[in-house]
Amino acid sequence: MTEQPKHKPPHGMEPYDLGRGDDLGALSKEQQQKLNDFKKKTRVENEKYLRDHPEVECLLSGFLGEVLKERPENIRDFAADHFTNTELPGQLQKTLEIRQARMKQNRILQKI
Known part of the structure; x- marks a missing residue:
């Protein structure tokens, strides 16, 4: 053995x-x-x-959030539509800005 x-x-x-x-x-x-x-x-x-590359986390969490909210029947078509959406870069930028602001706020709160 x-x-x-x-x-x-x-x-x-x-x-x-x-x-x-x-x-x-x-x-x-x-x-x-x-x-x-x-x-x-x-x-x-x-x-x-x-x-x-924090944008990877934002992309994935945004996609998964939408999947869980919408619960599409055809996940492949949903993913194709999601990742080819012309508004995605702007949404991603906004999400990254919110993420950075929260991180900055957390650092400030940790110092208190």
């Missing part, structure tokens, strides 16, 4: 394929470590990118 790894996968990530019986499935310890390192590096890079 395949030896159990001595460590767990990074928080929030899929558990390892440990295999069973004749199914080798499991990664070697070295492969597991390389995979963990790759996952951690990718997560850090993604976090940095999202911090540098």
Whole structure:
């Protein structure tokens, strides 16, 4: 039987394929470590990118909010209409300004 790894996968990530019986499935310890390192590096890079591009969060949260409010039957058509809306850049800019104002207000309130 395949030896159990001595460590767990990074928080929030899929558990390892440990295999069973004749199914080798499991990664070697070295492969597991390389995979963990790759996952951690990718997560850090993604976090940095999202911090540098707050418009991504605004786009996604705006879209998801509209989806939950409208509950469209055809999500693909709804998404196409949403992301090709000529008013979207203006809405996004307004949302970013509100977000920045709230962040500034939060920093002020934290100092109090």
